[in-house]
Amino acid sequence: MTTDREIKRLAQEVTPHYCYGTPYYLNTQTDRMRAKRQMPACLHIQTADGSMGTSATPYFTADVWTRRVQVGFADAIKFDQDPEKTLDTVEALLGMCRELIAKMNASGLWQPVESFSYQVLYNTQDGNLVWVLMDFNVTEQPRCTEV
Numbered sequence: 001m002t003t004d005r006e007i008k009r010l011a012q013e014v015t016p017h018y019c020y021g022t023p024y025y026l027n028t029q030t031d032r033m034r035a036k037r038q039m040p041a042c043l044h045i046q047t048a049d050g051s052m053g054t055s056a057t058p059y060f061t062a063d064v065w066t067r068r069v070q071v072g073f074a075d076a077i078k079f080d081q082d083p084e085k086t087l088d089t090v091e092a093l094l095g096m097c098r099e100l101i102a103k104m105n106a107s108g109l110w111q112p113v114e115s116f117s118y119q120v121l122y123n124t125q126d127g128n129l130v131w132v133l134m135d136f137n138v139t140e141q142p143r144c145t146e147v
Contacts, residue, residue, distance in 0.1 A: 003067045003110075003138055004047055010103040014096050015073065017041035030129060034076050040093065042100070043131060045070040050137075065140045072118065072133035073097060079128050086130060090120055093132040101134075110138040 004020065012018050017038040019029045026043050033041050050067035073096040075089050097118065105112045116136035124131050 003065075003069065003140065004044065006107070006109055007044060007069065007071060007100075007104070010107065011042040011044065011071065011100055013103060014099050015040055015042055018044065020044040020046060022046050030074065034129070039129075040073050040075040040096065042096075043072060043074050043133075045133075066137050067140075068135070069138055070133060070135050071100070072131055073100075074124075074129045074131035077123075077128055077130050079123070086122070089130055090132060093130065094118070097132055097134050104138070108141070110140055113138060 008018055008020060017033060017040065019026055019033065019041060021029070021044075023045060026045065030041070030043070033039060047067050047069065050065060053064045053066075073093040075093060077086055077089060097116070101113050101116065104110060113136055116134045118132055118134045121129075121131040121133060123129070
């Protein structure tokens with residue numbers, strides 16, 4: 001299992017529009033997505049760090065992977081949009097974030113994500129997007145690697 005692929009699968013249950021890659025790649029792709037009216041969209045920054053631990057027992061060794069995840073949802077806004085309307089958009093995007101976390105927890109693939117930090121990015125990605133970006137660690141359920 002790769003965490004990034006599983007998050008993509010779950011995120012596409014929240015919204016069909018999804019993009020994964022480096023921040024530069026996301027920036028170029030969001031222009032295309034906005035032009036095609038593929039918003040709101042899940043934007044997932046390519047995983048860059050994590051950790052791996054092992055626990056040995058007399059019968060097997062278990063690998064435990066923890067990865068940093070930066071993923072969120074973005075929507076297009078007008079450049080001069082009323083701030084009250086923008087707040088409604090932010091609340092809707094936060095709801096999508098909560099839905100993704102709930103799906104991740106229900107999948108049983110990771111230890112439950114009990115909290116996450118997020119930031120709201122306004123007029124981001126060169127395209128007047130509002131992006132609620134979550135940042136959290138996920139720890140996969142231990143996997144046996146030896147007998």
